[in-house]
Amino acid sequence: MMRKIVWRDYLGITLGALITAISLNMFLIPNKIAAGGVSGLATVLYYLLNWPVGVIMLAFNVPLFIIGLKVLGARYGINTLFGAAMLSIMIDLTAPFTPVLTSDLLLNSLYGGVVGGIGMGLVFRSKGNTAGTALAAVILNKILGIRIGQAMMAADFFVIVFAGLAFKSAELSLYALISMFVTGQIVDLVQEGPSTSKAFFVMSNQPKQVAAAIINEMDRGVTVLQARGGYTGESRETLLCVVSTSEVTQLKEVIYQIDPKAFVIVTTAHEVLGEGFTEVNKG
Numbered sequence: 001m002m003r004k005i006v007w008r009d010y011l012g013i014t015l016g017a018l019i020t021a022i023s024l025n026m027f028l029i030p031n032k033i034a035a036g037g038v039s040g041l042a043t044v045l046y047y048l049l050n051w052p053v054g055v056i057m058l059a060f061n062v063p064l065f066i067i068g069l070k071v072l073g074a075r076y077g078i079n080t081l082f083g084a085a086m087l088s089i090m091i092d093l094t095a096p097f098t099p100v101l102t103s104d105l106l107l108n109s110l111y112g113g114v115v116g117g118i119g120m121g122l123v124f125r126s127k128g129n130t131a132g133t134a135l136a137a138v139i140l141n142k143i144l145g146i147r148i149g150q151a152m153m154a155a156d157f158f159v160i161v162f163a164g165l166a167f168k169s170a171e172l173s174l175y176a177l178i179s180m181f182v183t184g185q186i187v188d189l190v191q192e193g194p195s196t197s198k199a200f201f202v203m204s205n206q207p208k209q210v211a212a213a214i215i216n217e218m219d220r221g222v223t224v225l226q227a228r229g230g231y232t233g234e235s236r237e238t239l240l241c242v243v244s245t246s247e248v249t250q251l252k253e254v255i256y257q258i259d260p261k262a263f264v265i266v267t268t269a270h271e272v273l274g275e276g277f278t279e280v281n282k283g
């Protein structure tokens with residue numbers, strides 16, 4: 001069973017990487033739309049140095065991966081390396097065969113964002129990652145305490161500004177912002193809706209084991225709520241855990257590995273304040 005799950009994850013990561021690569025080669029790279037991230041930086045360097053985009057991305061991601069292993073541990077392991085490598089390979093493999101459908105910058109920014117978002121969403125659903133600025137942001141958060149969202153925004157903003165200066169076009173930077181926004185929205189939709197967080201209520205006959213697995217394997221907090229069955233009148237513990245949308249699939253797997261008969265409710269958390277999520281601004 002576990003072997004099937006692992007191969008299904010790798011298949012999902014590969015398919016997601018392929019779709020993302022087609023998005024880049026069909027809509028973004030030919031039109032100089034550098035929509036943030038390592039792919040955006042690679043797009044700029046491709047036009048400046050004529051180096052293959054996939055090779056440039058891999059050159060940036062390998063050091064990030066090594067640093068991530070040392071700073072963050074093995075949980076940023078094989079799936080991240082596999083996802084980053086597959087995306088780099090797919091970009092260079094599909095580039096000669098991918099048609100450019102239009103030269104309209106608005107259409108390219110919109111469709112590039114949609115198709116790229118679908119691809120990245122599939123990668124995340126398969127418990128994968130493609131490294132890049134997301135991994136860099138997590139590393140900076142661990143080392144310097146910089147909020148992950150702020151670090152990612154700063155990195156993407158730098159890439160977009162750099163692209164605008166390199167291409168001498170503020171218009172291209174504005175289209176890149178559109179594409180980056182659309183990508184983010186589609187990733188959320190593919191993952192499980194537009195919210196950034198999900199709240200899990202878990203009713204299990206093994207609450208202590210499930211809670212320990214969530215804490216140890218996902219580094220997420222768990223709240224134990226005392227509840228009572230309306231029909232049986234029996235007292236039991238209910239677990240509450242809030243995670244980001246990119247962790248939804250992983251949390252389900254952790255729960256059902258411990259208790260296949262667990263009763264789980266997943267609900268949208270529109271705003272989550274506190275450690276690990278949005279910090280409260282006291283100023």
